[in-house]
Amino acid sequence: MSKLTWKKTAALVMAVTMLTTAAAGCGNNASSSASSEESSTSSTVESSESSAEESSAASATEEETDEMAAKNVADLIDAIYVQERNDNTDEECKAAKEAWDALTDAQKELVEGDNADPDYFGRDTGDAAKDDPRNEDEIGENELLVVSFGTSFNDSRVKDIKGIEDALQEAYPDWSVRRAFTAQIIINHVQARDDEKIDNMQQALDRAVANGVKNLVVQPTHLMHGAEYDEMNELLDRYKDKFEGIAVAEPLLGEVGDDATVINADMEAVAKAITAEAVKTAGYDDVAAAAEDGTAFVFMGHGTAHVAKVSYSQMQTTME
Template structure:
C-alpha cells in the first residue's frame, strides 16, 4: 500500500506541473514551467522520503515478526522437551532429557517462558514455586542392611508437601524402627521426572528401589504404602513387588491408611474411624474453634475433598461419610475432585452443605499429600476449583481452604507405624508373580 501511495503522489505532482505549463502567456508559461519544474522536483524528493520511510517501516515489521517467531520457536522447543519427559515410563534417555529440558528453560527470556505451551507443558512446570527441594531427603542411599522398610508413595512435585507429608511418615517409621533402614520409592514416573528436571533431585521408581534392595543384599523387605486405600495404585504396587518377591527371604506389604475397603457403605473399620476423628479435630483446631459443635453453632461446615477413583474402592469415600455421620459430625461433608462416587461430586456437595443451612465453608484435602489437587483443584483461583465453585454458588458468606496433607499429622503418622508393625508380626508374605501363575 505504501508503494502505491508513493506512485500516486509522484504522478499527481507531474500532472499538476504539466497543467500549469499549458496555461497563460509565454512569460507566464515560462514562469509556470519553472514553478512546475520546482514543484516536480519537490514532489520527487518527497516521494523518495516516503519510499524510504515505507521501506524502513517494512523492515521494522519484518524484524518484529522475526523476533516474535524466534521467541515462540524457543518456547516451543522447551514445551516439546517437557512433553517428552511427561511420561509414566522411564527410558534410557530420561536422565539426559530431564537435563536438556531444564537447560533449555534456563536459556529462555521471561517473555519466552510465558509462551511455553504444549500437550502437558506450561510455564508452571519449571516456574511455579513449590518450596525448597534441598530440605528433602530422597532416601536413595545404599548400605541398607538386611532389613528394609520401603515407603511407597504416588509422589508429589510440591517440595514443601513432599518434605512435610511424605517425609513426615518416613521419619516416623525410621524413629519407630531404628533397626530397619527406611527407603523411598514413587510410583509416578511423571512426578519423578518433574522433580529431577526442575530440582536435580533423583528419586527411585519402584523398579529402581526394588533393584537397589536386591543389590544391597536385603533379606527382609517390608513395603509400607502411603496410599489412602486399596485402589488402582495399590494394585499396581503389589504387582510390581511380586516380580521381585523371590529375590528376598521375606516380602510383606502393609495396609494403606484406611485399611481394607469393606463390602458396602455401612462397613467402616477402625482405621477409617480413627482418621475421621483425627482429621476433623485437626481441621477444627486450625480453624480456631474449640470444638466441632462450636463451629456448627457458628454456621461453619467442613468439606474434606479426596481424589476419587473409578476403582471399586471408590466406596471408601461413602464409607468415610458414613463414619462422619455415625460420629455425629453433622457439619462434615466428604467430596472428591474426580466426582467418583457421583454423590461426592462438587455440585452435589455444594447442595448438601446449602440444604443443611451452613453459611461458612472450610475446605480441606482428604489426601495424604497436599499436592497439585489440593493447591489447584481445591484451593486454586481458576473458575473450576472447588473454592471458586463454592463462591460462585452464592450460597455462602465465606469459603476458606486449609492446605495440609494428612501425612504431616503426628497421629496419622502413627497409624502408618501401627500398620508397619502389624505387617512385621504377620506370617503373610508376598508370592512371586511366577508362583502366582
C-alpha cells in the same frame, strides 16, 4: 529612418529578446526545481513505507521466534509428563530444563502445552535441598521401603513424606529406610526442575536386590486401598523370589471388606466425619435433609475409583 531612430529600435528589440530569453530560462529552472522536489518527496515517502514494512516484518519475526521457542519447551515438558520411565528419561529431563533456562521472561509466559505451563519450572515450591531422596546404596540386609504417590511441592515433601521417613528411621535404627514414589510424572518433575532423583518402585526394588537385601518391609503412605496400592502389590509379587521375606503394611485406613457392608472402624469414623462436614458446607441440617432434597455426596480420592462400588442408599445407611 535616421540613425538615431534605428539605434533606438534595435536596442528595444535586443532588450525584448533578452527579457524573453531570461523568462524562458527562469521557467525552465522553476520546472526543474519543482520536479526535483517532487522526486525528493516521493523518495522520502517510499523510504518511510519501506522502513515501516521492515519494522513490521522484524516484529513479526521476533514474535514467531518467541512462540517457537516457547512451543519447543512445552513439547519437552509434555514428553516427560508421563507415567512410564524410559531409557531417555534422564536426558529428556535435562533438555527440558536447559531449554527453559534459555528462554526470556516474555517467552516463559508463552509456554503452553497439553500439560505444560509456566508454573512447571517457574513456580517456587520451596528449597529441594532440604529434602532427602533416600536412594543411597549400602542398604544392608534389612530395608524399610516407604512408598508414596509423591509430590513436586518441595516444602510439602519435606514436611510430610520426609517427616514420615525420618520418624520411621528413628523408630527402627537397625533398618535402612529408603524411598520410592509411584508417580513417575512427579519423579520427572522434581528431577527436571531441581535435579533431585527419586526412585520409582522398580528402581527401588532393583536397588534392594543389587544391595543384597534379605528382608524387605514395605510401608505405603496411602490413605486407603486404591489403584496405586494394588499396582504396588502387583509389582512386589514379581520380586517375591528375590528376597527371603517381604512384608507389606496396610494403608492408613486399613483393609477393605468383600462388599460395601463390611466397613472397619477407622473407615467408618473418617466417612462420618467428612460426610458431616460436606452436609454442613452444603447447608443441610443432616444427611436425611440432603437425601430428601435429592442431593448425594460422592467422595473420590486419586486412584480409588475402582473401589467406589456403593450405591447412595448404602452410603446413607452407613453414615446414619
